[in-house]
Amino acid sequence: MSKKITAAITAVGGYVPPDKLTNFDLEKMVDTNDEWIRTRTGVEERRILKGEGKATSDMVVPAVQDLCKKRGIDPMEIDCLIVGTVTPDMVFPATANIACDKLGAKNAWGFDVSAACSGFLYTLTLGATLIESGRYKKVVVCGADKMSAIVDYTDRSTCILFGDGAGAVLLEPNEEGYGILDSILRSDGSGCQYLQMKAGGSKKPASIETVMAKEHFIYQEGQAVFKFAVKGMADVSAELLEKNHLTGDDIAWLVPHQANKRIIDATANRMGLSHDKVMLNIQRYGNTTSGTIPLCLWEWEKQLHKGDNLVLAAFGGGFTWGATLVKWAY
Numbered sequence: 001m002s003k004k005i006t007a008a009i010t011a012v013g014g015y016v017p018p019d020k021l022t023n024f025d026l027e028k029m030v031d032t033n034d035e036w037i038r039t040r041t042g043v044e045e046r047r048i049l050k051g052e053g054k055a056t057s058d059m060v061v062p063a064v065q066d067l068c069k070k071r072g073i074d075p076m077e078i079d080c081l082i083v084g085t086v087t088p089d090m091v092f093p094a095t096a097n098i099a100c101d102k103l104g105a106k107n108a109w110g111f112d113v114s115a116a117c118s119g120f121l122y123t124l125t126l127g128a129t130l131i132e133s134g135r136y137k138k139v140v141v142c143g144a145d146k147m148s149a150i151v152d153y154t155d156r157s158t159c160i161l162f163g164d165g166a167g168a169v170l171l172e173p174n175e176e177g178y179g180i181l182d183s184i185l186r187s188d189g190s191g192c193q194y195l196q197m198k199a200g201g202s203k204k205p206a207s208i209e210t211v212m213a214k215e216h217f218i219y220q221e222g223q224a225v226f227k228f229a230v231k232g233m234a235d236v237s238a239e240l241l242e243k244n245h246l247t248g249d250d251i252a253w254l255v256p257h258q259a260n261k262r263i264i265d266a267t268a269n270r271m272g273l274s275h276d277k278v279m280l281n282i283q284r285y286g287n288t289t290s291g292t293i294p295l296c297l298w299e300w301e302k303q304l305h306k307g308d309n310l311v312l313a314a315f316g317g318g319f320t321w322g323a324t325l326v327k328w329a330y
């Protein structure tokens with residue numbers, strides 16, 4: 001009998017733009033201060049993609065090139081590229097299609113997934129099913145967002161939070177039980193009112209009025225989202241452990257979405273995890289939406305060991321949220 005195929009992560013790539021926007025820079029732009037931002041969110045600086053015409057695909061491409069180089073493969077070998085993003089280059093075509101062209105990934109098909117901050121977990125789960133089906137051998141899933149394109153830099157309640165970046169992982173078949181082992185994903189569209197972009201979609205197409213009303217920027221009711229996020233991310237992570245008969249002691253790393261350090265701390269506490277087992281880079285990159293989780297994997301890659309159990313957890317606009325259990329394959 002043939003063994004069960006799981007989707008193993010076999011390489012990680014990442015890209016953050018070189019330009020930094022620090023809390024001190026923001027002090028000069030809006031009524032805020034470094035101490036408030038650090039204590040309320042954990043962010044110290046973020047990266048901003050600068051340059052005329054530069055878009056999310058321009059971060060996807062170097063992230064995917066990075067993982068191809070590490071794995072020693074050519075982009076022509078990629079079967080499928082899935083990009084989780086809420087800041088696509090254009091409404092259509094998909095950023096994945098544009099990135100494949102720039103990469104020379106001529107044998108790949110691809111598409112984008114809109115799931116806000118849970119974008120990477122949704123794409124990872126989806127990518128894993130393509131591998132598990134036996135039909136595809138090399139699927140790249142990428143979380144990438146150019147949040148600076150939709151941030152209002154006169155709104156102190158949101159502009160302090162977000163940054164730009166992209167991370168990607170390669171999924172390949174594994175018959176030894178490594179890889180994406182389980183996912184619990186959730187969504188609740190009634191949360192739309194608390195976190196959204198009001199215009200630019202079919203409900204309210206772009207017009208002079210929508211631009212004047214600043215409706216093409218992120219709208220967030222921070223406190224409401226915070227309450228849902230703390231409960232959602234902690235509950236689903238605890239549920240994933242219970243479902244898989246694991247405790248915090250079995251987990252090598254929590255890889256949380258980096259929206260707010262206080263939400264991350266609450267999730268770690270709920271899972272019974274000490275803080276040295278929590279990947280945290282919000283201080284350097286802020287909230288890169290779909291980019292946060294793969295950028296953590298990218299930065300911590302050298303510290304990971306074959307067989308490590310990782311819990312990836314996210315909460316974001318939609319609402320969307322979830323947690324994924326990964327057994328590290330290398």
Ligand code: UT7
Binds near residue numbers: 041117222224316
């Ligand atoms: O990743 C997608 C999901 N998003 C999230 O998970 C974000 C969840 N929400 C949050 O992380 C937090 O709600 C924020 C960081 C956005 C805000 O923190 P908060 O502790 O909820 O602050 P608040 O909105 O309750 O505001 C507290 C005070 C207010 O002043 P008053 O009314 O008490 O006088 C705000 O006006 O802080 C003020 N404030 C600021 N002060 C200095 C709000 N923004 C700032 C600022 N600098 N940037």
